[in-house]
Amino acid sequence: MREIIGRSSLIRRVLMLMVFVGLLAPATAQNSYSEETVAFGEDEFFPYTRGKIIKNIEGDRTAKMEQICQAIISWDSINPPKGFEIRFDAGDSHAQLSFSAYVKEDGLKTTKSGPALYLYINDPARALGSPVADNIFIQPEKVDDFFGYPVYRNTNREVTVISKNKTPLFIPVTREEYLQQLIRTESAKQDKQEGSGQKRDSEIILAEMEKSYRELLKVDSEAAAEFRIEIQKFRADMANDQDAGAPAGLLASLQAELAKMSPAERKQPAWYAVGAFEKYGNLSGLVPESDRETGTALVRLAPAYAGMAGNKNAVNMMVLSWNVGSDNANDDKPRLFHDVPKGFLLADYYMARLYYQQTVWNNIISLVL
Numbered sequence: 001m002r003e004i005i006g007r008s009s010l011i012r013r014v015l016m017l018m019v020f021v022g023l024l025a026p027a028t029a030q031n032s033y034s035e036e037t038v039a040f041g042e043d044e045f046f047p048y049t050r051g052k053i054i055k056n057i058e059g060d061r062t063a064k065m066e067q068i069c070q071a072i073i074s075w076d077s078i079n080p081p082k083g084f085e086i087r088f089d090a091g092d093s094h095a096q097l098s099f100s101a102y103v104k105e106d107g108l109k110t111t112k113s114g115p116a117l118y119l120y121i122n123d124p125a126r127a128l129g130s131p132v133a134d135n136i137f138i139q140p141e142k143v144d145d146f147f148g149y150p151v152y153r154n155t156n157r158e159v160t161v162i163s164k165n166k167t168p169l170f171i172p173v174t175r176e177e178y179l180q181q182l183i184r185t186e187s188a189k190q191d192k193q194e195g196s197g198q199k200r201d202s203e204i205i206l207a208e209m210e211k212s213y214r215e216l217l218k219v220d221s222e223a224a225a226e227f228r229i230e231i232q233k234f235r236a237d238m239a240n241d242q243d244a245g246a247p248a249g250l251l252a253s254l255q256a257e258l259a260k261m262s263p264a265e266r267k268q269p270a271w272y273a274v275g276a277f278e279k280y281g282n283l284s285g286l287v288p289e290s291d292r293e294t295g296t297a298l299v300r301l302a303p304a305y306a307g308m309a310g311n312k313n314a315v316n317m318m319v320l321s322w323n324v325g326s327d328n329a330n331d332d333k334p335r336l337f338h339d340v341p342k343g344f345l346l347a348d349y350y351m352a353r354l355y356y357q358q359t360v361w362n363n364i365i366s367l368v369l
Helices: 002-031 062-073 124-128 175-196 201-219 221-245 247-259 289-294 345-354 358-365
Strands: 038-040 043-045 053-057 084-090 094-105 108-111 116-121 131-133 136-138 141-146 149-153 158-163 170-172 296-301 317-323
Touching (some): 062 084, 084 345, 094 345, 116 345, 124 158, 124 296, 131 175, 175 247
Parallel strands (some): 053 084
Antiparallel strands (some): 038 043, 043 094, 094 108, 094 116, 116 317, 136 296, 141 149, 158 317, 170 296
């Protein structure tokens, strides 16, 4: 009987030990660190080393940036980081979070560049990409949602816009508005060149040719005469180039394009395509209304957001941009990251996982008014 009881007691102790070890295993694995190196590719890495968190926060929004940083590093999977370093650098209107894997170089532990998250505060134009004219953009395409907020693809990359303002971020631009903006820009450029007396490259070359001709004339009149003919040809080419497409020709072409439009055409939405230059023979890139399906709408920032950049007292909008992974075509899409967390990609793995941490993002989104 004692043997049966003893055996039962032993089994219970073993089961309890197994449960205890099972419960402690994750914590032990998470908090065990070493300087052991692991080779991956041509480099040696420190995947088990305890990483550092480095903060550099300056500017008028120090308190808000500190809150953003704390919300991120409160995620227990990266506090402390294991095998990589975290940097959070912030100024008045932007912040950069970067993760960098520890690698061995010249016998020392160091870091190189790694994945990054960029946060822009109250900078709505950042969501629209590169302009095709001053304050006029190709309409961004909504491609996904991020905890209830839109992810857009603009001319540069994907961005996430976090704003509690329900007003649309951008509004359509008419054909007339777009052409008028191009005309104002080109006219101002020409006025500046004329006012400064700035010479074009061809004018500088012509002046050098004239100088060489005068020097050549002193030593060889026959060669100078032949060279003079070349100068005349070059001068004629300059005149032809100016008629065909020099700045004055561009301005006149834009003005003529606008003048040909009827009042109804001027009020139509502007549709743009790079191929319009060749297909329709214009210099604006506008696509006719009848071919709008071949173009992309042009937009400008909605008036409701125009003064947001000057607001230093509150966070009204955040624009997020990611750079994760080794695939250049998808490095702005952490949701598509599926690489193995080894070598340099260990840091990318955790940056991509950060994308899905709802508690972290709920805390950050709560800072946007």
